[in-house]
Amino acid sequence: MFERFTEDARAVVRGAVAQAEATGERSAGAGHLLLALLERRDGRGARALVALGIADRGEAVRRAWDEARRRAGLSQAETDALAGLGIDVERIVARVEEVHGAGALAGDRRDKGWWPGRRGFGRDAKEVLEKALRIALARRERHIGDEHILLALTARPGVAAEVLADHGVTYASVTGVLDGTGRAEAG
Numbered sequence: 406m407f408e409r410f411t412e413d414a415r416a417v418v419r420g421a422v423a424q425a426e427a428t429g430e431r432s433a434g435a436g437h438l439l440l441a442l443l444e445r446r447d448g449r450g451a452r453a454l455v456a457l458g459i460a461d462r463g464e465a466v467r468r469a470w471d472e473a474r475r476r477a478g479l480s481q482a483e484t485d486a487l488a489g490l491g492i493d494v495e496r497i498v499a500r501v502e503e504v505h506g507a508g509a510l511a512g513d514r515r516d517k518g519w520w521p522g523r524r525g526f527g528r529d530a531k532e533v534l535e536k537a538l539r540i541a542l543a544r545r546e547r548h549i550g551d552e553h554i555l556l557a558l559t560a561r562p563g564v565a566a567e568v569l570a571d572h573g574v575t576y577a578s579v580t581g582v583l584d585g586t587g588r589a590e591a592g
Contacts, residue, residue: 409538409541409547409548409549410548410549410550411448411548411549411550411551413445413447413448413449413450413451413550413551414448414537414548414549414550414551414553414554416441416445416447416448416551417438417441417442417445417448417450417551417554418433418438418441418534419441420437420440420441420442420444420445421433421434421437421438421440421441421526421530422437422524423441424436424437424440424441425437425524426524430524431524431525432524432525432526432527432530433524433525433526433527433530434526434527434529434530435527435529435530435532435533435558435561435563435564435565436470436473436474436564436565437530438530438533438534438554438558438565439466439470439558439565439568439569440463440466440467440470442454442551442554442555442558443459443460443463443466443467444463445551446460448550448551448552449550449551449552449583450550450551450552450553450554450555450556450579451551453552453555453579453582453583454555454574456582457573457574457578457579457582458573459569459572459573459574462572465572466568466569466572469568469571470564470565470568473564473567473568475498476494476495476498477498478564479494479564480562480563480564480567481567482567529561529563529565532561533554533557533558533561533565534554534557536556536557536560536561537549537553537554537556537557538553540553540556540557540560541553552579552583555579556576556579556580556583559574559575559576559579560576
């Protein structure tokens with residue numbers, strides 16, 4: 406599938422793997438794709454993020470992503486739903502961290518040694534990349550660019566879409582910018 410990726414999309418994929426390596430994780434996830442995309446300055450997806458005013462908010466996005474990882478990848482919507490059932494996720498996370506250390510639910514492997522071998526992609530990242538392919542095909546575009554990865558991140562339910570939406574980046578706003586009909590900055 407990667408043969409259809411533009412150089413910009415390949416750079417995002419490589420960046421996601423580098424993000425996973427930096428955190429000591431065994432596989433790259435959707436969040437790693439998001440963080441890699443935010444680091445880019447070239448490509449249609451990166452330019453869309455600039456137009457939507459999120460490119461300079463990379464640290465805020467990273468903090469939101471790290472907080473979701475701390476909650477074992479639960480989105481705020483999932484946390485709220487569990488709260489409606491009387492389950493206090495923050496309390497559970499605090500208790501687990503008290504017993505097992507900070508970041509215990511985040512999957513951090515920094516203290517567990519080096520992971521030998523090549524990092525692959527987690528299920529969520531694979532779903533994003535597959536969705537990027539479907540979006541490119543639906544838009545009748547022959548190649549998969551970083552803009553398709555961005556669209557897929559906004560279209561797939563989960564933490565990455567939630568973090569982006571919290572910063573005003575939605576499927577509709579990205580599509581508008583890419584098609585030339587969107588806003589110049591996020592609201």
